[in-house]
Amino acid sequence: MDANAYINRELSWLEFNRRVLEEAKDETVPLLERVKFLAIFSSNLDEFFMVRVARLKRMILDGDQSVDPDGLTPDETLSAVSKRVHELAEEQHHCFLHTIMPQLTKEGIHLVHPDEMSGEQERFLEEYFHRTLYPIVTPLAIDPGHPFPYLANRSLCLVVSLRATGASRLPHTDLSIVHIPAQVAPRFIPLPARDGQHAFMLLEDVLGHYLPRLYHGFEIVSCHAIRVTRDADFGIARRDEDLLMTIEQGIRDRRMGVAVRLQYDPALPKEIVAQLVEELELGIEDLYPGAGFTAFTDLFQLYAAVNVPRLKDRPRVALSVPALEDAPDIWSAMRSGDVLVFHPYQTFDAVTRFVEEAAKDPKVLAIKMTLYRVSASSPIAQALARAAEAGKEVSVLVELQARFDEEANITWARALEKVGAHVVYGMVGYKTHCKICLVVRQEADDIRRYCHLATGNYNVRTAGVYSDLGLFTCRDAFGQDLTELFNLLTGYTRPHKFNHLLLAPVALSSSWRGSERRQITPAPDNLRASSPR
Structure with a gap:
């Protein structure tokens, strides 16, 4: 059998998803539709990691070195997949940061950094933080008395490096995790803006700005967002298993699946990256640094939040039969x-x-x-x-x-x-x-x-x-x-x-x-x- 006659199924799927990314890069596509294509590209990749990459990792863990018709073993396939995804992820970041964001700004759609807030926006966020976020945010210390916290599948977290500013009889920590409450607050928090303008701040930037309110008596040394993707595939039930019970158990187990990818800000200190790699049992090929923005899937929210018809596809009413x-x-x-x-x-x-x-x-x-x-x-x-x-x-x-x-x-x-x-x-x-x-x-x-x-x-x-x-x-x-x-x-x-x-x-x-x-x-x-x- 000639391996050159076959295309690896995982690499083939990645090329399909590359075509989704091409839509985001296409200047003829309305701007907010390009934002949505970036979200679709990332959403597709999330499922790819949760199912296909996870399956490859299980095969390797089981010692499976079988050769597919394309001539690749699971280990070789995983290496090729990692190389291609890193290339595509870099393209995506470049597209968003250097093409899409400047065009959004030109169209009056602003992602505001905490240093750029107006007085009105800061007053709004002050109230929003205390009313909505502060009651539900839970900082989790990492030390011998606290086990490493569970990082939920596809959830953003802040990794916070701390330094005590004074002596205290209370215990202290140098590292903490803050789960970002995406189920309560939107990723893109709308801010007051002039007529015809749209202003948003990322939820992780809001929390990062107000971390000193959480950590009294500590200096915030660094703060960076991370995101873990986990194995979410539990396969098809065997003939001798109760199907309903198997599926329900699989759903419960899914959130506890093993980690298969870590996305993080490249400015995250190397020693913290090393600790995360050890705790999550990841390899170097599972690390995906991305400057400026993590978790593009949430761009669906930005698309929905901005109602500017000329920046979207014209709605097409379905015809009757x-x-x-x-x-x-x-x-x-x-x-x-x-x-x-x-x-x-x-x-x-x-x-x-x-x-x-x-x-x-x-x-x-x-x-x-x-x-x-x-x-x-x-x-x-x-x-x-x-x-x-x-x-x-x-x-x-x-x-x-x-x-x-x-x-x-x-x-x-x-x-x-x-x-x-x-x-x-x-x-x-x-x-x-x-x-x-x-x-x-x-x-x-x-x-x-x-x-x-x-x-x-x-x-x-x-x-x-x-x-x-x-x-x-x-x-x-x-x-x-x-x-x-x-x-x-x-x-x-x-x-x-x-x-x-x-x-x-x-x-x-x-x-x-x-x-x-x-x-x-x-x-x-x-x-x-x-x-x-």
Whole structure:
């Protein structure tokens, strides 16, 4: 096998994320959209470290020196990943500090340093600190009497070096950690500003400015922000494990995962960096210094806080679906023919309406549905609950292993169970990623099955962002297929032959490869062979 014919999957993903960073560097993109792309780039990297880098580290710890088709061992892959991420992180910092920030300032959007505050801004922050921050901030000393404090995943902390200014009978410390209360206060604290101007101060700068109020009798020698990323991947449950219990335990364990990355200000004293490396059990390749700003993911907050339409993409209102809007009800619309919708360009309300009408229609006998990523206030899950309460047969597969949405999915699974729905927690050993809904309705002459199949989640928020297709159909062949599929998902039956569906891990791979082989069959002598476009 020629390793040069393969691209390492982790390095390939990093090149995908590099294209996100390119959007932030693109001068033709509106300024605040470029800020958002920096946040997306960082958010993507956070998950990459929590899952993929963490997995590589576990493989190395287990002594796995297997060689992938690309010719790299886990150790070699991790080294290559570290080198590439350091390059990309440097590009990101340069883009923000030397390109984006000066342009934000030019547009009247200011990140104010404590030394630059006006009198009005200082009075505002004085009150804000004492009213909001001081009651909840907890300084944690580091000394033999205090174990090294736990640094939560993706949470900013201040590392404070101290020197006592006088003798005291009370114990003292030379080093302390201050957790930044991001769950209480925004990262970008809005300050009073002139009309047409926007002023913010970083939360860590506010806390740093008022540290002397916390540390009476100490001189603040240095203060720097750090951020730890931890292993948050707990894998797919084994067939002999209780899926719900495994996922719940994984969620509890996630916050305690081993550290896989340390982001910090390069001015942080070397001896403190060394102590952090020892306490967190990190290697040199896990260290990511970045001057001027840590945790770009929080730039989402800045994007949301500044309402300057000309610096953002023009909002695009989703189009209606005429085939569904012009019909007296969704059932007659689907009987008139298949309807293909393209989100987010066409409204997701069509999907929500499909489930909501099914829930309240007295002629609907049953609703069967898969849910992969469910929002906390999902109108679709609410409609399913109402249908179950109304006495309809409601069967829902809620995939508990949808990474980082497990808690919301567990909440909805239990809520649906309480109102009488049949809830399946997914298939042990697999993730159920298909998005399907089957509605069984009593018609005048017979029972008819109405189907919705989609590439995207049944999630109103993400449907307004991601490009996905959805098909509404009441063709009997699709109804048969979805009936067979739900029987497999809920009862582990063995499906008969599908009319239209290709199902992994049963037939999708072999069918796909068969299509590939047909495409690469040598052409007759009188025809020129070509790749499919």
